[in-house]
Amino acid sequence: MYLLRRGDPTMFETFWRGPIGESATLVIPGYQTMSYFSDVGNLCWFLEPGFEREVRRLHSLVGNAAVEGYHVLVGTGSSQLFQAALYALALPTANAPVSVVSTTPFYSMYPPLTDFLNSGLYRWAGDANAFDGDDYIEVICSPNNPDGSIREAVLKSKSGKDIHDLAYYWPQYTPITHMLAHDIMLFTVSKCTGHAGTRIGWALVKDKEVAQKMSKFMEQSTIGVSKDAQLRAAKVLGAVTDGYEHQLAAAAGGDANLLFHYARRKMAHRWCALRAAVAASGIFSLPNEVAGFCTFTKDTVTSNPAFAWLRCEKQEVEDLESFLRENKIITRSGTKFGADQKVVRISMVDTDEAFGIFVNRLATIK
Amino acid sequence: MYLLRRGDPTMFETFWRGPIGESATLVIPGYQTMSYFSDVGNLCWFLEPGFEREVRRLHSLVGNAAVEGYHVLVGTGSSQLFQAALYALALPTANAPVSVVSTTPFYSMYPPLTDFLNSGLYRWAGDANAFDGDDYIEVICSPNNPDGSIREAVLKSKSGKDIHDLAYYWPQYTPITHMLAHDIMLFTVSKCTGHAGTRIGWALVKDKEVAQKMSKFMEQSTIGVSKDAQLRAAKVLGAVTDGYEHQLAAAAGGDANLLFHYARRKMAHRWCALRAAVAASGIFSLPNEVAGFCTFTKDTVTSNPAFAWLRCEKQEVEDLESFLRENKIITRSGTKFGADQKVVRISMVDTDEAFGIFVNRLATIK
Structure with missing residues (x-):
């Protein structure tokens, strides 16, 4: 079972195991x-x-x-x-x-x-x-x-x-x-x-x-x-x-010390993978991508929400949470959010391993 | 002002600065x-x-x-x-x-x-x-x-x-x-x-x-x-x-590694000092001492409550909390505990310094 009901943000653990982790001890x-x-x-x-x-x-x-x-x-x-x-x-x-x-x-x-x-x-x-x-x-x-x-x-x-x-x-x-x-x-x-x-x-x-x-x-x-x-x-x-202040001082490359840059790259990568899986399956839809100019990173970027609000476009599927559970994906039903049963919330911030299993599984659902 | 309204148990800090403190890091x-x-x-x-x-x-x-x-x-x-x-x-x-x-x-x-x-x-x-x-x-x-x-x-x-x-x-x-x-x-x-x-x-x-x-x-x-x-x-x-397990193994003397023994000795010492101050003043009373056999330390001991429930026996003092505040001792009135105004609660677990000032001050109140 792939539990994505809660937004347990364990995906950032890898960053904190990196060079900056020691200074956070x-x-x-x-x-x-x-x-x-x-x-x-x-x-x-x-x-x-x-x-x-x-x-x-x-x-x-x-x-x-x-x-x-x-x-x-x-x-x-x-x-x-x-x-x-x-x-x-x-x-x-x-x-x-x-x-x-x-x-x-x-x-x-x-x-x-x-x-x-x-x-x-x-x-x-x-x-x-x-x-x-x-x-x-x-x-x-x-x-x-x-x-x-x-x-x-x-x-x-x-x-x-x-x-x-x-x-x-x-x-x-x-x-x-x-x-x-x-x-x-x-x-x-x-x-x-x-x-x-x-x-x-x-x-x-x-x-x-x-x-x-x-x-x-x-x-x-x-x-x-x-x-x-x-x-x-x-x-x-x-x-x-x-991490940001030292990076600026050293003018070094890479983002191993830059949490927001590291995490954005990871999130963008996951959203790419999710959109590909949704396209492969063909029965789901996601909210449209939103972009804007970020005053912090000084570039135009798309948003990478911590949750995917996944809708099912297939007529026969009335209760998407149950449908996904049958496919071993645990999500939280739209009804809990004041919305309908044909939509669910999925965490985008779990571990790499769990996320990988999830997108692979989603892509094959027809 | 000597604030004894809250039971802030800072008196145990000395123990944790002792030999056992390091193992608790x-x-x-x-x-x-x-x-x-x-x-x-x-x-x-x-x-x-x-x-x-x-x-x-x-x-x-x-x-x-x-x-x-x-x-x-x-x-x-x-x-x-x-x-x-x-x-x-x-x-x-x-x-x-x-x-x-x-x-x-x-x-x-x-x-x-x-x-x-x-x-x-x-x-x-x-x-x-x-x-x-x-x-x-x-x-x-x-x-x-x-x-x-x-x-x-x-x-x-x-x-x-x-x-x-x-x-x-x-x-x-x-x-x-x-x-x-x-x-x-x-x-x-x-x-x-x-x-x-x-x-x-x-x-x-x-x-x-x-x-x-x-x-x-x-x-x-x-x-x-x-x-x-x-x-x-x-x-x-x-x-x-x-601390207790190692002490038993080593059969060493002293109580620097034995929290309850150390703390009981300190508490008993404070209760002694408080009872002496109450006697010196002559206008206060405290609950009677209670004793019993302690199955942990295997001896008969008196209790040393974390708070003193101090009553004023002087007719003219109607509101003890206010009276003590005039004497620069901040306590909590009995009215907050469902009792009357002639009694207050005083913390017995504050720092040594604060406790020392308090008993000295109390002893001189007539």
């Missing part, structure tokens, strides 16, 4: 990271200053999001930050829970993340395009999980609020076309460098009061965020930025 | 811990096998809790596991949220942890002794935070459920008198070894279905628990057990 002596506190003077008192520094350095390098004037918050993955944002934006005084919406197809985890505790503060309300009202929280995932599309908010109301989930707004997945500066922007080490197991995400938040409430959420939920995990993430992000 | 290469998954075959798929092994080893050494036949779950601190247990024990089909109770004085975080998301599944309902009904979740903290008392469930009903918070059931705080074998038992590295910043707790759970639901909570809340933090915790717990 973390050593923690037995007596370190013992206190709950990282920085008592900070609004986010459990934020490791070294992690914040590397977050700001990396965004300054890539130019994908503004950091000047923003508060940096750390979370146990961006899923905790997503819930923290819901908590911060909901009004505890309101009579009814605030509606949380996102344009279909939306990330399959948004509904359960919103509803699993049956909170009186917020409630999942489905497709943003079908929503009618002034009070809402709209989640904008861009590039979008599952279909890779570039998105903006579809609802406009003074009392409505937005959360921008930018987990995939990195050069390996999409051209960086703008330095975004939204009120709440969520990122995660998992999709940026591939370190999903470290469970570290961060938020860039403009408003101080919102940042305070989000920090309060992490305080209540888990009494802050593991320092060891933050130190690990700081090491890894630092190694990425260092 | 963690090294993580850049390419490790990348996947979300730790053990796909495990009910708790994000649990690092090495961490589980060290948890079982440590309990077998200390004899404070049964591990045979129990599922081990990992959480981002025991506060996440507490919420996971509420989630697992609440019935999503019930009309009203289930009442969560604990005997007064109860840990001040239980009410906000239960209520901060205004969940429809469970609701804080205060003192267990004042509760009337059959459906409830009773939280039993033993030794109890804030007052160090040894507790058992006070409610008895077939449909009621218990959560045992055993964060302080370690030899430095209390004699180990029984190998406990409750349905749900919560522990945390924070209070056991002093590594609060690592944010790792664990649960021993008897029932498979409850364990599955608790694991599901961690999956939804934070998509598992940081692997780096688990590896760190495994190193630290392993060093504790190794």
Whole structure:
């Protein structure tokens, strides 16, 4: 069985086994990271200053999001930050829970993340395009999980609020076309460098009061965020930025030290292979390729989404997830994303071996 | 200002700077811990096998809790596991949220942890002794935070459920008198070894279905628990057990490698100093000393709670927290624990320096 249900970004492991890996090695002596506190003077008192520094350095390098004037918050993955944002934006005084919406197809985890505790503060309300009202929280995932599309908010109301989930707004997945500066922007080490197991995400938040409430959420939920995990993430992000700075200094060739260049080349290669397999099979279709000028790499490139949103054009196949499972390919059905059964989401960031088996298998399905 | 509001267990740092510290050093290469998954075959798929092994080893050494036949779950601190247990024990089909109770004085975080998301599944309902009904979740903290008392469930009903918070059931705080074998038992590295910043707790759970639901909570809340933090915790717990095993092998003297012996001696010393300061001042009182035979150290010892539950006997002082703040001692008022204003909770596990200043200051208050 080839499991592509989750976007486990293990494909970047090869990069971290390369020359840059050594500089990312973390050593923690037995007596370190013992206190709950990282920085008592900070609004986010459990934020490791070294992690914040590397977050700001990396965004300054890539130019994908503004950091000047923003508060940096750390979370146990961006899923905790997503819930923290819901908590911060909901009004505890309101009579009814605030509606949380996102344009279909939306990330399959948004509904359960919103509803699993049956909170009186917020409630999942489905497709943003079908929503009618002034009070809402709209989640904008861009590039979008599952279909890779570039998105903006579809609802406009003074009392409505937005959360921008930018987990995939990195050069390996999409051209960086703008330095975004939204009120709440969520990122995660998992999709940026591939370190999903470290469970570290961060938020860039403009408003101080919102940042305070989000920090309060992490305080209540888990009494802050593991320092060891933050130190690990700081090491890894630092190694990425260092890789570019040293490369520029040395003017050397190759991309063994350049995460985004390495990862983009790998992703582009995989998309090529997938498109070839889809053509060979003849019964599937993929979203159209999107291209743009990347301000980071200074060239025009196509996007290489972390997921393939694969549709089946064959009349008889009604439930594509089941059909692919019969062919030993495990995917996640479109129904989980607010879409139909004839489409599935497939991870493009698994290991080389798993990806190779998958495309070979897909190409032969008729 | 001497901040003793939180129980930040920094006093154990000295131990970890000693000879055993080196064996607890963690090294993580850049390419490790990348996947979300730790053990796909495990009910708790994000649990690092090495961490589980060290948890079982440590309990077998200390004899404070049964591990045979129990599922081990990992959480981002025991506060996440507490919420996971509420989630697992609440019935999503019930009309009203289930009442969560604990005997007064109860840990001040239980009410906000239960209520901060205004969940429809469970609701804080205060003192267990004042509760009337059959459906409830009773939280039993033993030794109890804030007052160090040894507790058992006070409610008895077939449909009621218990959560045992055993964060302080370690030899430095209390004699180990029984190998406990409750349905749900919560522990945390924070209070056991002093590594609060690592944010790792664990649960021993008897029932498979409850364990599955608790694991599901961690999956939804934070998509598992940081692997780096688990590896760190495994190193630290392993060093504790190794310290005892090597000591036994070498039959050497001293306690530099014996965490519980070292920590108990330090705690006993602090309690001596605190009792002397209370006597010198003359306006305070403390709970009576409790003693028992410890099956781990094989001797009769007094308990040394992680917190002092300090009462003021002076008529004019109505609000002890404010009174102590005027004397530059920051504590947490009894009102936060369901008790009155004439009592406060004081951390006994802060740094040597802070503790020294505190007792000197307390002794002079008249």
